[in-house]
Amino acid sequence: MNWRRVGALILRYTFLYTRSMPRILEMFFWPVMDLLVWGFVTMYLLKAGKAVPSYITFLIGSMIFWDILYRSQQAITISFLEDVWARNLLNIFVAPIRVSEFIAATYAVGFVKIMVIVALLTVLAFSLYSFNLFIMGISLIPLFVNLLLMGWAIGMMTTALIVRLGQSAEALAWGIPFLIQPVCAVFYPLSILPKWLQPVSLAIPATHVFEGMRQVLENKGMPVGHLWAAFGLNLLYLAAGALIFSRMFQVARRKGLLAKLGTQ
Amino acid sequence: MWYRTCTRLNWCKLMSEAIVQVERLRKEFDGTVAVADVSFDVRRGEIVGVLGPNGAGKTTTIQVLLGLTTPTAGTVRVFGQDLEKHRIEILQRCNFSSAYTGLPSNLKVWENLLVFSMIYGAKGWREKVEQLLALFEITHLRGKITGHLSSGESTRVNLCKALLNDPELLMLDEPTASLDPDIADKVRKLLRRVQHEKGTTMIYTSHNMRDVEEVCDRVLFMHKGRIIAEGAPRQVVEKFQQNSLEEVFIRVARGGDLLGEVAE
């Protein structure tokens, strides 16, 4: 790993982001819209007397957490797609840059983006709905880290698919996270899922994060079991993601797809 | 064989070292044979032109040399090292430019050149960039968005990028394809100058026979994935008993298969 080259790639993203107003706005647009809609839905449920107050925290908490997962996946995949759209990649691929350096730079930029978004959502949620994300206390940090890791793992896998299948597969970038949303107990507890589906759900790191989050919000203490499970699974997923990515990169080199990705 | 092609005496000594050694290279893409069986050496300080009709396998050969595409069979050694094993070290000492693959289109010209200076670890980037911009007479484009440049302008920015790291080996895929005759002439002279001042080795594909006659010390004539003739431009013309490279080209393109024996 050569940090000068990682720095150069980060600088490239910085130039891209600081320049483009639409890009900056887009980064905030969806999370804020999500927060508004879900916030008002839960307020309505509350007013109509159809829900106990803790549900407000569950739903808004779930929504913010889902967004962290989704955005961290998007941060990886979309920044790659943007390079594909802007035909940016060929000159990068023929430069002395290791795949790991490329991924490291993407992760670093993804991390900063997520931090900014989470800060904004936290402030908004608190001021609009008096939802204090920090009531979760210290558990918030490991939960957050696990979401981030899972987002990156999925981001790497989706990007790998785009490398392999080309630009025509770009819909996957938005679709893949929603493929797992129903199974990973985001807005409802694991126990709601049919019995046969529960083992599948438990194999997804996010399930443990969302279960853990509800445990914390119910004041049942730090969800140590779930945190470890999520972390262990995430390491597996990240390893798998890196493996898939470098495999697909090799396949793309064999099929001459790298040159096509960069120029089409 | 190579010493016969060496027209300038003072270059002969430098040219004794083989910088690129390609042996029995073959590249197939799902049944299409892009490069059938190609072997050649490139000596230090030489400018080698790769010519041939559309689809002859020129770009594919260059992509293999850049590590963008892996060979189906055969070996490629650059600077005496195996390309597959030492890709990053080799790329650090090479560079590439093509009229058809631009730099990241959403960055300004100077931003792009800064990013690539960092990637290649070029020292004193500010002076270097200014020098190169002045050399290609595009200092006024410094602050423009790369994607807004005309194709000839962007070709010249690409060439600036390709010289940032003072490459020992420069691969140029149709570098003058979109230049007007005046600029094309200047670029040819510049490339010659770079060769003389820095001893840069170049591999150069072009459909412009004028380019090739003026710039290249030696040409490889490719047809259907094979090299069918090799030598100094004048030698090739004589071998085919024509008056110019252009005539040779047309003859080869229209009846290349028959000429297989002539080449050997």
Ligand SMILES: Nc1ncnc2c1ncn2[C@@H]1O[C@H](COP(=O)(O)OP(=O)(O)OP(=O)(O)O)[C@@H](O)[C@H]1O
């Ligand atoms: N990624 C790929 N997948 C499938 N076939 C490919 C791929 N890249 C190149 N080819 C095929 O390989 C052959 C050689 O292509 P190449 O681009 O090397 O030709 P070229 O000599 O550069 O031609 P041109 O003068 O048109 O640039 C062509 O028939 C092309 O269709």
Ligand SMILES: [Mg+2]
């Ligand atoms: Mg070509």
